[in-house]
Amino acid sequence: MNSAIYKSLVEIVGEDYASDRPEELFTYSKDLGTSEPKWPDYVAAPKSVEELQKIILLANEAKISIVPLGGGLSLAGIALPLHGGILIDMKRMDEIIEVNGKARYALVEAGVSQGKLFAYLKKHHPTLAHSLPDAPPAATIGGNIAIHGQGDLAHPHGFNSDMINGLEVILPTGEICRFGSCSIGSGWFTQHPLPDMAFFLGWGGTTGIITKVSLRLFPCKKIRELDMLVVTDEELVPDIFHEITHVGMTEDLVVFSQAIPPMTDRLHHIINNISGDSEEELEFKRRLIYDDRLSKFIEQGTVGIVATSQDLEKPSVTKTADWRKGGGFEYVGSVFPVAAYPELYRKGVEISTRHEIPYTVTGRVIGANHAIMFSWSYAFNRADPKSVQHANEALHETDDLVLEFGGTIWKPAVYGQQIVMKHMDANTLALMKKLKNMVDPNNIMNPGNWEVA
Amino acid sequence: MTAKIEYKYDDMIHRCFRCGYCKFPADWSDVTNCPSYARFRLESYSSGGRLWLIRAWVNGEIEWSENLAKIVYSCTACKNCEEKCPISFSDNLVNMVIAARSAMVETGLLPSAVKSFLKNVHLHGNPYGLAGKKRSQWMEGTGIEQYQDQEFLYYVGDEGSYDTRAQSAAKALGELLLKAGVSFGVLGNQEISDGNEVETLGEDGLLEELAKKNIKQFKDLGVKKVITLSPHSFNVFKNSYPKFGGEFAIFHYTQILPQLFQSGKLEKPAGLNMKVTYHDPCFLGRWNGEYNAPRTLLKDLDGVELTEMGQNKKSSLCCGGGSGNFYTDLLGGSEDSPARIRVRQAHETGAQVLAVACPNCLTMLEDAVKVEGLEEKLQVKDISEILNGSE
Numbered sequence: 001m002n003s004a005i006y007k008s009l010v011e012i013v014g015e016d017y018a019s020d021r022p023e024e025l026f027t028y029s030k031d032l033g034t035s036e037p038k039w040p041d042y043v044a045a046p047k048s049v050e051e052l053q054k055i056i057l058l059a060n061e062a063k064i065s066i067v068p069l070g071g072g073l074s075l076a077g078i079a080l081p082l083h084g085g086i087l088i089d090m091k092r093m094d095e096i097i098e099v100n101g102k103a104r105y106a107l108v109e110a111g112v113s114q115g116k117l118f119a120y121l122k123k124h125h126p127t128l129a130h131s132l133p134d135a136p137p138a139a140t141i142g143g144n145i146a147i148h149g150q151g152d153l154a155h156p157h158g159f160n161s162d163m164i165n166g167l168e169v170i171l172p173t174g175e176i177c178r179f180g181s182c183s184i185g186s187g188w189f190t191q192h193p194l195p196d197m198a199f200f201l202g203w204g205g206t207t208g209i210i211t212k213v214s215l216r217l218f219p220c221k222k223i224r225e226l227d228m229l230v231v232t233d234e235e236l237v238p239d240i241f242h243e244i245t246h247v248g249m250t251e252d253l254v255v256f257s258q259a260i261p262p263m264t265d266r267l268h269h270i271i272n273n274i275s276g277d278s279e280e281e282l283e284f285k286r287r288l289i290y291d292d293r294l295s296k297f298i299e300q301g302t303v304g305i306v307a308t309s310q311d312l313e314k315p316s317v318t319k320t321a322d323w324r325k326g327g328g329f330e331y332v333g334s335v336f337p338v339a340a341y342p343e344l345y346r347k348g349v350e351i352s353t354r355h356e357i358p359y360t361v362t363g364r365v366i367g368a369n370h371a372i373m374f375s376w377s378y379a380f381n382r383a384d385p386k387s388v389q390h391a392n393e394a395l396h397e398t399d400d401l402v403l404e405f406g407g408t409i410w411k412p413a414v415y416g417q418q419i420v421m422k423h424m425d426a427n428t429l430a431l432m433k434k435l436k437n438m439v440d441p442n443n444i445m446n447p448g449n450w451e452v453a
Numbered sequence: 454m455t456a457k458i459e460y461k462y463d464d465m466i467h468r469c470f471r472c473g474y475c476k477f478p479a480d481w482s483d484v485t486n487c488p489s490y491a492r493f494r495l496e497s498y499s500s501g502g503r504l505w506l507i508r509a510w511v512n513g514e515i516e517w518s519e520n521l522a523k524i525v526y527s528c529t530a531c532k533n534c535e536e537k538c539p540i541s542f543s544d545n546l547v548n549m550v551i552a553a554r555s556a557m558v559e560t561g562l563l564p565s566a567v568k569s570f571l572k573n574v575h576l577h578g579n580p581y582g583l584a585g586k587k588r589s590q591w592m593e594g595t596g597i598e599q600y601q602d603q604e605f606l607y608y609v610g611d612e613g614s615y616d617t618r619a620q621s622a623a624k625a626l627g628e629l630l631l632k633a634g635v636s637f638g639v640l641g642n643q644e645i646s647d648g649n650e651v652e653t654l655g656e657d658g659l660l661e662e663l664a665k666k667n668i669k670q671f672k673d674l675g676v677k678k679v680i681t682l683s684p685h686s687f688n689v690f691k692n693s694y695p696k697f698g699g700e701f702a703i704f705h706y707t708q709i710l711p712q713l714f715q716s717g718k719l720e721k722p723a724g725l726n727m728k729v730t731y732h733d734p735c736f737l738g739r740w741n742g743e744y745n746a747p748r749t750l751l752k753d754l755d756g757v758e759l760t761e762m763g764q765n766k767k768s769s770l771c772c773g774g775g776s777g778n779f780y781t782d783l784l785g786g787s788e789d790s791p792a793r794i795r796v797r798q799a800h801e802t803g804a805q806v807l808a809v810a811c812p813n814c815l816t817m818l819e820d821a822v823k824v825e826g827l828e829e830k831l832q833v834k835d836i837s838e839i840l841n842g843s844e
Contacts, residue, residue, distance in 0.1 A: 115481030138473025
């Protein structure tokens with residue numbers, strides 16, 4: 001431990017927001033999933049871009065790692081300090097800077113929580129919505145796009161990282177860069193003229209720290225409802241999705257199947273969120289989806305409608321962690337063609353059963369049935385090392401499965417990153433390495449993640 | 454891993470997922486509804502972070518330290534976390550913190566301010582370390598009588614008895630009860646601390662001592678009904694004293710006054726013209742579910758426009774003074790101190806008066822108004838003061 005670095009951090013962010021004390025280091029050494037703890041040497045919570053820039057310059061000078069952390073809810077250990085260094089808690093950078101209702105975007109600091117933006121829009125701009133992830137509301141906007149997050153507007157608009165008009169990023173060497181129309185002083189309304197933001201989206205904070213995000217907003221209708229269908233045959237799910245997405249009337253299309261509670265075991269529940277400014281609009285959408293596109297399934301009795309016009313509840317994935325009264329779960333997320341659903345579901349049941357974990361699988365349609373974000377969740381008991389080990393083994397096995405079945409892993413943990421890179425085209429890998437070395441010559445940005453050998 | 458420290462919730466504490474719902478109010482408007490997290494904004498000060506640290510300490514993963522104790526004692530026991538946690542064990546979140554404090558008390562490892570608080574209560578019967586004979590000074594010249602065999606005991610509590618600002622609320626309530634012709638008396642210099650803070654600070658032995666002394670005194674005097682100025686006293690009398698054999702009819706004063714107005718025993722104050730917002734005290738609201746009585750009193754007043762802060766009732770932001778923090782001040786000294794955030798929230802409503810129903814909140818929030826430079830724009834008043842027409 002270097003007391004000079006701690007003193008510098010105190011000078012930058014103030015005594016209350018810098019720590020080298022065991023309690024803070026312990027807290028930030030732990031991810032919520034199965035990852036082994038990795039201890040930082042320091043923790044700092046900057047309030048401004050200027051403070052953050054000073055920390056990055058300090059880290060370059062001292063050749064010490066920096067790891068940005070948002071809500072800390074990736075569960076995949078992506079923001080664990082694998083090589084120690086300074087853990088940067090981004091959540092004090094939490095200002096909603098601008099909401100442009102006419103151009104439908106929100107400019108926010110990266111540490112703004114999903115909950116805060118949701119509540120702000122609901123109160124001040126009730127006709128606007130952003131794509132809210134299933135993660136708890138403490139997840140941050142910056143963290144979510146840094147892992148290619150997805151949310152409840154994924155069917156019409158894709159991944160959340162597809163919904164960006166502009167970014168402000170601090171590079172690993174400390175320069176502040178802006179991307180999108182903001183880079184030429186024209187506001188934050190489009191990602192043009194430079195389409196290069198992808199170098200920071202999905203990189204898990206290894207190429208720079210996102211500090212501001214211009215996030216696209218979408219119309220929020222007065223009534224948002226949840227309908228639920230049930231299918232017994234998994235083979236039908238892709239066809240049903242194909243039919244529903246044909247009419248483009250849906251906001252969110254999700255399927256889940258889980259062993260607990262027992263009544264849901266081996267059934268496939270399709271959640272279809274639709275919205276309207278009037279009952280007439282909703283009825284029109286219902287007719288197109290259920291009477292037109294799904295009538296053949298309903299008449300055959302292969303699809304059952306178990307609920308319509310339910311209130312849209314805010315998601316609460318936390319309960320997943322308590323299925324075994326154990327306080328933990330982790331999942332492998334993946335992106336596949338929708339047609340893969342039946343096989344992915346069956347493999348999920350098989351792996352879970354082998355590891356004595358009640359199975360839970362979920363899929364969300366991305367775009368117009370372009371892909372499905374499919375996840376296998378494994379609950380574990382945090383107080384039982386064997387249970388944690390079972391979950392960890394199941395996770396690794398599932399990572400392998402994703403690649404074997406021709407999919408890609410979504411926000412992979414280090415193990416998943418390594419097997420993805422093993423399958424990756426050599427020239428792509430070489431480019432990744434070249435770019436990373438160029439922007440991060442001291443290799444201080446979240447090292448150990450997406451590290452090309 | 455074998456627990457190195459005996460801990461009541463050893464089989465439960467690992468169930469906290471640390472998802473962070475506990476930081477929010479019901480509408481998710483910000484992560485600052487947990488007072489200690491709002492103040493420090495490090496995960497160690499969130500409810501989940503604290504529970505993970507307690508578990509690590511109990512399991513021997515980390516050692517006790519001043520910093521650990523500060524984190525554990527910075528919780529104000531406001532129960533915002535319990536309202537928001539989606540897991541079925543949520544009712545015990547604050548109990549888990551209190552149990553950790555009890556374990557620290559057992560080992561003698563406490564922050565110095567907490568030690569001083571407990572020592573003062575033990576030696577002097579109040580946390581301020583002031584003489585017991587000064588306890589009744591606030592009532593000089595009021596005409597309030599010593600309790601003998603009246604219908605109600607008016608239990609004033611530590612803050613109302615000793616804190617200059619809170620004394621004004623104690624007087625206002627006493628005067629209202631006198632005006633209404635209520636048969637009541639006070640314990641005067643015989644009153645001692647109620648033990649609510651002592652309990653949440655984890656000093657079970659001292660709580661038992663105080664509770665037994667109070668119960669004996671109440672019974673010896675023939676007390677059947679108690680009116681409290683403070684929700685803290687209300688809470689411990691109502692919920693903890695029965696465990697020690699003390700069953701009394703307990704009322705917070707906001708539960709007694711409405712009927713006095715309705716029956717015409719009290720007249721509503723005239724000439725009011727104010728926009729008021731009401732701050733729910735945690736020990737009346739989230740701890741005891743009483744949200745309506747204080748609001749009913751304010752709504753019924755002519756010339757009062759009652760407006761709500763965004764964070765109200767079950768989502769009210771604590772003033773930061775609970776669980777002894779009004780004395781230990783572990784959350785003070787910053788613009789992010791919960792009391793300062795709370796008065797800014799009150800000011801945003803456009804209210805001229807921030808009404809409270811707790812002497813703790815009264816002193817915490819009035820101090821915050823001064824530090825925020827809002828004295829000319831926002832007055833903090835106890836409901837008793839508003840009803841009594843006190844300046």
